[in-house]
Amino acid sequence: MAQTILERSLFACEEIFRALASETRLRILRLLTERDLNVNEIARALNLNYPTVSKHIQALEQAGLVICEYMAGSQGAQKRCRLRWDKLIFSLENESVAEQVEEISMAIGMYTLANPSPTCGLASREGYIGLMDDPQSFLLPDRAKAELLWMGSGFVEYVFPNFLPTSVEITRVEVVMEICSEAPDYNNDYPSDITLWINGVEVGTWTCPGDFGGKRGRLNPPWWNDHGTQFGVLKVWSVSGDGSYIDGMYLSDVTVRDIMVVPQHPVTVRIGNKPDARHIGGFNLFGKGFGNYEQDLLLRLHYAPLRTPTQAKAESEAVDTLEQE
Numbered sequence: 088m089a090q091t092i093l094e095r096s097l098f099a100c101e102e103i104f105r106a107l108a109s110e111t112r113l114r115i116l117r118l119l120t121e122r123d124l125n126v127n128e129i130a131r132a133l134n135l136n137y138p139t140v141s142k143h144i145q146a147l148e149q150a151g152l153v154i155c156e157y158m159a160g161s162q163g164a165q166k167r168c169r170l171r172w173d174k175l176i177f178s179l180e181n182e183s184v185a186e187q188v189e190e191i192s193m194a195i196g197m198y199t200l201a202n203p204s205p206t207c208g209l210a211s212r213e214g215y216i217g218l219m220d221d222p223q224s225f226l227l228p229d230r231a232k233a234e235l236l237w238m239g240s241g242f243v244e245y246v247f248p249n250f251l252p253t254s255v256e257i258t259r260v261e262v263v264m265e266i267c268s269e270a271p272d273y274n275n276d277y278p279s280d281i282t283l284w285i286n287g288v289e290v291g292t293w294t295c296p297g298d299f300g301g302k303r304g305r306l307n308p309p310w311w312n313d314h315g316t317q318f319g320v321l322k323v324w325s326v327s328g329d330g331s332y333i334d335g336m337y338l339s340d341v342t343v344r345d346i347m348v349v350p351q352h353p354v355t356v357r358i359g360n361k362p363d364a365r366h367i368g369g370f371n372l373f374g375k376g377f378g379n380y381e382q383d384l385l386l387r388l389h390y391a392p393l394r395t396p397t398q399a400k401a402e403s404e405a406v407d408t409l410e411q412e
Contacts (some may be wrong), residue, residue, distance in 0.1 A: 093171075093172045093174070093175050093176070094152075096105045096177070096178055096179075097178060097179055099254070099392055100177060100241070100279065101254075101354060102149065102150045102151075102252055102253075102254050103150045103151070103152065103175075104187070105150070106146050106147055106149070106150035106207075106383055107150075107152075107179055108175060108403055109143065109146075109201055111135070111139075111143050112143050112146060112147055112190070112351050113145065114133055115129055115133070115140070115153075116147070116152065116153075116170065117146065117195045118152065119130055119168060119169060119170045120170065121344040123167055123168065123169040124167070124168055125165045125166060125167045125168065126140055126141055126144060126166050126168065127165070129144070129168065129184040129275050130240050131367075132309055144168060144201075144364075148250040149250070149252050149253070149351065150252055150266060151171060151250075151251065151252045151254075151255075152171055152172065152190050153168050153169070153170060153171055154168070154169055154170075154171045155167065155168045155169075155248070155250065156191070156192075156248070157197075157248070163337060165218040166207050166397070168350055175208055187389070187390055188387055188388070188389050188390075189214070189251055189327045189390065189393070190385060190386070190387050190388075190389070191248065191249075191385070191386045191387075191388075192382070192383045192384070192385055193245050193247060193370055193383055193384045193385075193386065194231065194233070194234075194374060194383050194384075195233050195234060195235065195236055195373070195374035195384060196209065196211075196216075196230040196231045196232055196233030196236070196374075197201065197231060197236075197245065198230075198236075198243045198244055199224075199244055199245060199246045200242075200243070200244040200350050200357075201225040201236075201238075201242070201243045202222075202241040202242050202243075203221035203222045203225055203236075203238035203239075203240075203241045203243075203361070204222070204239050204240045204241045204267060204369075204403070205221075205222075205238075205239055206219075206220055206237065206238070206239045206270075206271055206369070207219075207220055207221075207222060207224075207225070207236075207237060207238040207239060207241075207269075207369075208224065208235075208236070208237055209224060209225065209228070209230055209233040209235070209236050210233065210234065210235045210311070210375070210377070210392065211232040211233055211234055211277045212234055212308045212376045213231075213232075213308075213310075214310060214398055216225055216232065217229070218391060219384075220221070220341075227332075233374065234319075234373070234374035234375065234376030234377050235371065235372070235373055235374060235376075235377040235378075236270060236372050237269045237316065237369065237370065237371040237372070238269060238369050238370065239269055239367075239368075239369040240359075240360045240367045240369050241356040241359055241360065241369075242354065242357050242358060242359025242360070243357070243358055243359065243372065244357040245355070245356045245357075245384060246354070246355050246356075246359075247352050247353060247354045247355075247356065247386045248263065248352065248353055249351065249352055249353055249354050249388065250351070250352065251349070251388060252351075253350045253393075254350075254392065254393055255390040255391060255392055255393055256350075256391060256392075256393045257329040257343060257348050257349065257351060257388050257389065257390045258327065258328065258343065258345065258349065258390060259326065259328075259343060259387075259388075259389035259390050260285065260324060260325070260326045260327075260343055260348050260354070260387070261323055261324065261325045261326075261384070261385075261386070261387040262285070262323075262324045262384070262385070262386055262387075263282060263321070263322070263323050263324075263384070263385040263386075263387065264319075264321075264322055264324075264358070264372060264373075264384050264385070265306045265318070265319040265320065265321050265322075265372075265373035265378045265379065265382070266281065266295065266322060266323070266358070266372055266373065267279075267295055267298050267316065267318070267319035267320060267369055267370065267371050267372055268281075268296075268297050268368040268369060268370060268371070269295065269298055269316070269368065269369030269371050270296040270297075270298040270368065270369075272300070272314050272315060272316075273298045273299065273300025273301070273314070273315060273316045273317065273368055274297055274298050274299065274300075275296075275297040275300065275366050276296070276297050276300055277296075277298045277369025278294050278296055278368055279294065279295045279298075279360065279366050279367070279369055279370060280292050280294050280360060280361065280364035280365055280366045280367070280368070281294075281295055281358065281359070281360065282295055282358075282359060282360065282364070283324050283327065283357070283358060284354070284355075284356070284357040284358075285346040285348065285353065285354065285355065285356055286348065286354060286355050286356075287348050287357075288341060288345055288346045288347070289339075289340060289341070290324060290326055290331045290338065290339035290341050290346070291324075291331050291333065291339040291341065292364070293322065293333050293336075293338070294362070294366060295320070295368070297317050297318060298368070298371065299316065299317060299318050299320075300314070300315065300316055300317045300318075301317070302317060302318075303317055304318040304373075304377060304378045304379055305318070305378070305379045306375070306376060306377055306378055306379065306380075306381060307378070308376065308377075311377070316371050316379070318377075318378040318379045319371055319373050319375070319378050319379075321379075321380050323332060323335075324338070326341060326342065326345075326346055327342065327343055328342055328343055328344070329342065330342060342345065342404070348388070350390075353404070354386060354388075356384075358370065358372065358384065372384070373398065409410045
């Protein structure tokens with residue numbers, strides 16, 4: 088199994104060393120080397136109360152040593168923790184600016200806000216959730232199990248946790264999804280103008296050509312009707328320092344600075360049709376149990392160590408020297 092390794096300069100790890108300067112936090116890390124645990128399980132194993140453990144977990148998250156995700160449990164959502172790295176390597180060399188990636192997976196049914204219009208519905212691997220074409224079904228607790236959602240118009244919104252330490256800067260944000268239009272049954276020629284917003288900022292609009300069917304989706308459960316939507320297309324929306332792109336093609340002038348994605352602040356992602364769109368063709372959003380791609384909605388945060396003013400000045404002077412030569 089591949090290892091995840093962090094190699095950093097000793098001089099850029101003050102936050103990590105502060106987090107490790109605690110016997111309790113070291114015990115938490117030792118527990119997590121064995122398996123992923125939720126906060127209650129850690130508290131019981133260490134014979135500590137929940138608030139104490141939660142405070143220590145927060146320090147480990149901020150240092151970038153632990154990743155926590157909210158997952159559906161038997162008694163509601165639970166905060167589950169895992170080690171971010173298998174190995175830490177510290178060197179006495181000055182740190183070079185190397186980009187790294189944090190990937191957060193969000194189940195399709197774990198939206199925080201939905202505004203669907205018929206045709207609309209939700210489905211899990213076991214069956215439909217609630218009633219078809221009834222927007223109130225999107226309020227049911229069982230929505231957490233959804234692996235497919237669809238709506239004829241409207242939007243769905245997710246909030247992703249962002250535990251990156253404040254010692255880094257986010258250089259690029261990517262949102263990856265399997266998606267298509269939404270027509271009754273399916274219609275391969277049914278365009279829909281699908282827009283992405285991040286933190287309330289409109290990133291851009293892509294026109295999906297249709298609601299795809301006629302060939303069974305690779306991951307669809309046996310009970311799913313052959314005459315309905317079967318699969319989508321995998322789209323990668325990317326926002327960087329010089330603009331926004333979809334699958335590498337220019338989309339808009341919106342930059343990563345415009346969307347205000349910064350460490351330690353959650354990221355809001357909205358997907359939907361604008362009310363004044365030319366093609367209001369809705370959308371199907373696929374989770375890892377439907378369609379052709381075994382993944383949920385993904386948020387990728389590309390980041391690098393935060394440059395100090397001295398480092399930025401030195402890099403600028405070095406560029407100037409090269410240009411003069």
